[in-house]
Every structure is written in C-alpha cells, then in structure tokens.
Amino acid sequence: MRIKDELKQDAIIQATVKLVNEIGFVSSSVAKIAREANVSPATIYIYYKNKEDLLVSTYVDIKQKLSEALLKNFDESKPFRDILKTVWLNGFEYVAKNIKHYQYAEQFSNSPYSDLVDHVKVEKHFEPMLKVLQKGIDQKVIKNVPHEMLAAFIFYPMMILSNPKLCKTLELSNENIEQAFTLAWDAIKF
Amino acid sequence: MRIKDELKQDAIIQATVKLVNEIGFVSSSVAKIAREANVSPATIYIYYKNKEDLLVSTYVDIKQKLSEALLKNFDESKPFRDILKTVWLNGFEYVAKNIKHYQYAEQFSNSPYSDLVDHVKVEKHFEPMLKVLQKGIDQKVIKNVPHEMLAAFIFYPMMILSNPKLCKTLELSNENIEQAFTLAWDAIKF
C-alpha cells in the first residue's frame, strides 16, 4: 500500500488558507479546495473526517504556530517590559510574514466553527506568557486587572494594527510599531 | 401599505441577524431567512437586489445604528476625557443591548463581503468623533499618533471586552468597565 503523503496534506492546508483568504469562508467549497491543492475531493476525506474537521484543524494548526512565534526568544529572566516588547515584535513579524494564515484565523474565530475548537487546549501554549503577566502584577509593575483585560490592550491592538482589513491606511513602519508599544505599555503599567 | 412594507423589511433584517448568529454566515440561506421572517424567498428580492445586497445592507444598517449609539449625548463642549468616557459607556451599553447585531457585524467585517461596503460612507458618521480626537491631539491632551492607532486602543478593546466569543470569562461589571477605561485613557493620554 501507499503511505500517507505529507506533501499532500500540506497542500490541502495551504489551499484551504489561500482560498479562504481569496474568496472567503462562505465560497470555499471542498471541491475548490481540492482543485487548488491538485487533489481529488475524495482525498481530503482521507486526511480529514469532514469539511468542519479540515477547517478546525487548519485553525488549530495556525494558532499553534502563532503561539510558537509569539514566544520565540522567550526569556523569563529578562525584565518584564523587555519580555513584553519581544512578544510584541514577534507578533508583528509573524503577521507580516503570515498574513494569510493570520487572516484565516480571524475569519475562523468569528465564525460559528469557532465553537468547535477546544480553546483550553489552544490557549495552553500561552501559559508561560500568562505566568509572566501574573508576576508583573505581583511585582506591581503592571496594573492589577484581569488577564483578559490586559490582553485586550496588548495582544488585540497588535492584531488590529496588523490587520490590513481593519487598518487600511496605517503603514506598519518600525517607528509606528514602537509608538504603538508605548501606548500599550502606558495602558497597563502600574 | 407603507407600514406593512416596512414591517416586512424589518422582519427580513431581524431574521438575517438572528440566523447569522445562530447558524453562522455559511449556513444562512435565503430560503431559511425567508422562513424565519415569515416571508416568501421571492419577497426578499423585492427589497434587495440579491443575497449580497441583503447582507451588505444589513451590515450598513447595523453600523449606522452603532455610530448613532456611540455618539449619543455627544457634546463637543465638554472636556475631552468626558467626551471619550461617554462614548466608551455608550459602546458597552449598545453591545450589551444589541449583542446579536454586534456579532453579525463582527462576522461580516471579517468576511469578503466586507470589501463591498463603501467604508468611507460608513465611517462618515464617526467624523465628529475624529474631529474631537484631532482637537485632543492639537491641545496636547492625547498623544500625537495616527487616528487608527488611537482607535486600536479605545474602540477595539471596548469591542473585544464586549464580545463574549473572545472574552469568555470576564464579567462586564460597571467596575470592570471603569477600570478598562482607565487603561484606555492611560494608553492615549499625553
């Protein structure tokens, strides 16, 4: 027998991301994805239980890579602000390099498919970051507010500024990224 | 006959919003929307050119109402921070009362339908707010950064904190809303 072809599976994921970006979630049919991936529609069902599974798996895959990217060069021993800055820059770098994957994730997380994701599992990768946040709170470096509120002023602005759909005219120069970080930092610092 | 018409059109919009919330963009077919609105599918095509038109119009409708809500009690003569606070509270109130409409808009703005919207026109309603922002900059009350960056730290955190899909565990007490405003204000203040 043949063995599962990882190239094929990768082609399917890439095709999914590409199509969802180009024509949107609604119009991305299994047949079109298959054609884009140079694969038979039936082949997709070897690797994924159904369309839902394909879309969810692709999302989880992206989320994992995003969290890995964010925590690149993560060094708990550094000063709190430096850690945060590193994550901030990592975020912009990832989105710049993986804009399509990022936008796929955006579309996905606002769709009802999102309910099917095991969010606890996905967010586990961010745990080190959460620990650091808590340490910052304990050391009175940042404000003592719920983690989700902190995230709303650190990670989401980053996402929004990176998203050309939402931020149509703002150029993402290094200067702008630095400036935005100042705002984020001012928001949360004690 | 005018009254009857408007009732019908409103029923269609309500049905659209309801269905998109319950079963998502992908599964919301014209036939289902018609059934939900107690109307024939053909009737929808009397009020809207096609499905696209229906979805876009519904979005624009919601956006307009959102902007009206945000600018409720807008008084240019008040101190800058007070103006902002009013908008902030208006925002939370609107989303709390119109969560379904809000989530429809969220799903829509991340879909490719979004490209069909005349964003210039939609954002025109926010102009008074933008003027105030600029005045704040000129008077050195807030930081001199691009408007979009300011928005990313005022309006989007508001949206995110209001969105139960993104903020699953945070209770939206008055205290939390106040606290979040402090963060937003600290982010942008000069």
Next chain:
Amino acid sequence: MRIKDELKQDAIIQATVKLVNEIGFVSSSVAKIAREANVSPATIYIYYKNKEDLLVSTYVDIKQKLSEALLKNFDESKPFRDILKTVWLNGFEYVAKNIKHYQYAEQFSNSPYSDLVDHVKVEKHFEPMLKVLQKGIDQKVIKNVPHEMLAAFIFYPMMILSNPKLCKTLELSNENIEQAFTLAWDAIKF
C-alpha cells in the same frame, strides 16, 4: 405564484416506478429519476421531503390502488367462494395490467425502506376482506386457522404466479388461473 402541477408529480411517480423496474432500487438515483420525469432534481424535493419519502409514498400509493383493485365489485352478500374468486381474478387482472407497479412493490417490501411504512394504515383497506374471511371461518366454510395463514395460501400464491421474475415459464392462461384457484380453495376450505 404557480400552483403545484399534478402532472409533474405524476410524472415523478411514473419515472420512479419505471426506473426501479428497469435498473433496480440500488441504481435508481434521484438525478436519474428526475431526468426520466423531465424535471429538475430540485423539483422532486418540492413534492417529497427526501428520496426515502418519494419511495415510501410511491409504495403506499401503489398499495392503495392494489387494494382498491382487489376489492372491485366486492359484494359481501354473495356466497363466500364467489367473493374469493372475484378477488382472485381481480388480483391477476391488476398485476397483468400493472406489472411494473407490482414489481416495484415487491422490490420495495423486501428492502429496508419497508420498515418505514405504516403497515397498519396500509392494511386497513383490506379490512372488508378480513371480515369476510372471519365470517367464512365462523360459518365453517373455511378452516379455522389464523388469517395470515389463509393469506399465505390465497393472496401470496396469486402474487407469485403473477410474478414473471419468480414464475418464469408458466403461462397465465385463464385455465391456469382457474386451476390455481382450485388449489387455493382446496387449501382453505373446511
């Protein structure tokens, strides 16, 4: 609006019966049935909830017509044997004239779709016949055995002899039909 076209519905039923006869239950797809009926596949779903519903309805329809045919000229006041003879001849006549419908019913009743039929309702049409059978038993004209056993020696042999699939070489002359009735009568008479 247009009104439901009974000719269309009839064409669908005829196409269903014809195709199931020609290519069998397994191969009779909705698309093929639609093509045979000169109708769009989607049209079938206006008249029937799904394929299952189409097949079951067609069966029930045939069964009803069969029971009507069997009870043609039914006259309770006649002697028992005459009543039975009339039914017997009606049966052969019906099958001869409606061989395709009959064979559809045969295929259907041996398929698992059969479980979906409300048999109580279908068999209600035979009730007058059952009453007569019971009277025959009470008057000691026929043997006192369960109705189903009587049916196995009256109605089923009729069906089998009529079925060219099961009875490949037997010519169904009037003489043969008469002869067969003698056997049936001898089987059940007191």
Next chain:
Amino acid sequence: MRIKDELKQDAIIQATVKLVNEIGFVSSSVAKIAREANVSPATIYIYYKNKEDLLVSTYVDIKQKLSEALLKNFDESKPFRDILKTVWLNGFEYVAKNIKHYQYAEQFSNSPYSDLVDHVKVEKHFEPMLKVLQKGIDQKVIKNVPHEMLAAFIFYPMMILSNPKLCKTLELSNENIEQAFTLAWDAIKF
C-alpha cells in the same frame, strides 16, 4: 496459508449478509463490508471480480445451502406425503436458523442482480424434488398441474410464513407449522 484464505473469504460473506440485513442492499458499500469483515477493500477484489460478483456469489452460496438443507434426509423410497413433510419441516428449520441468510436471498431475488444468476444451475439442486413431484402426479397422488403451480402452494407459503417481514404476528409454533402443512397438502392432493 489455505486456511487463512478461507477464513477471510468466509468473513467477507458473513459481513455481506450481515450488512445487507442491517442497512439494506442500497447502503451496503464495499468499504463498509470490508470494515465489517476486518479486511481491506482491496482484499475483496482478490476473491471477487467486483461488487456484483460478490453479491451474486453470496446469493448462490446461500441458495445452495438452502437446497441442501431442504433435501436433508431425503428418501425417495418413502411415501410421497412423508417426503413432502420432511422437506416442509426442513424448510422451516433452515429459515429459523438462518434468518439473515434467508432475508438476504429475499432481497437479492427481488433486485435486478437476480438477472445475473444462472438460475438453471441453481435450480439443478432441486431436481430430485421435482422428480418426486412428477412421480406424485403420475401416481395420481397429487393434482396434475404445472410444477411451478405446485411450488407456489408448497414452497412459497413456507417462505412467507417464515418471513417475519411479511408475517409479522404469526407465531411459528410446531402446531402452526403442522396446520399450515395440512393446508398445503389439501391444496395439491388429488
């Protein structure tokens, strides 16, 4: 290796019969049969040319075993009625013990696959029985009517009474089986 092979082939046949009984002819795909038999779909194509071949072979297999069962303890020298009685009882015993195989055969013989069977060959196994029937006719023990008509009053009632799909409420007690034989005998006896 011979033993392993036969086990596999038998598993395939058993799986076919089981599935056709449980989900019907229409839904019984090669893949499902393979899974049920704990075998790869490709393996089935080693033993059978194609699906058709599998289904037909399974039918012929069952038919052969049925005819063997019917002719168990067949003794041409016994009185005609006793021979018939033995066959009658054998029939009920077989169906009771092999209800699934029997129902498979029923479904099959009403499907168009049935046309692919070499019926002459299949019916050859019944030849001894036909000879006995002819002797009964010649000796004026039973009526001089075509063999198929005799069969319609002996073998088919047996089949029908045994078939829980057709005979839903009749309990197959020994008494009932005896009683039914009386009817069959009365039908054909001279």
Next chain:
DNA sequence: GATGAATGAGTGTTCATTCAT
C-alpha cells in the same frame, strides 16, 4: 496475498434566483 492511499464519477440534497400567477 494483502494493504490503505488515492481517485473521478457519482450520491442525495440545498443553493440563489426567476417565473407565472
């Protein structure tokens, strides 16, 4: 001999839209 990967053609069903009334 035996396997699971692979597939084009097909499945039942729903789609957005138009038509006749």
Next chain:
DNA sequence: CATGAATGAACACTCATTCAT
C-alpha cells in the same frame, strides 16, 4: 406587492475500483 413553484448549478460527501508498496 407578494407568492410558492421551479430550476441548473453547486454543495458536502461516498462510491466502486485501482495502484504502489
């Protein structure tokens, strides 16, 4: 204005079968 009937095209998915190992 409003309708439900009608449809060709598309949908997600499964089919019987073949192929490389």
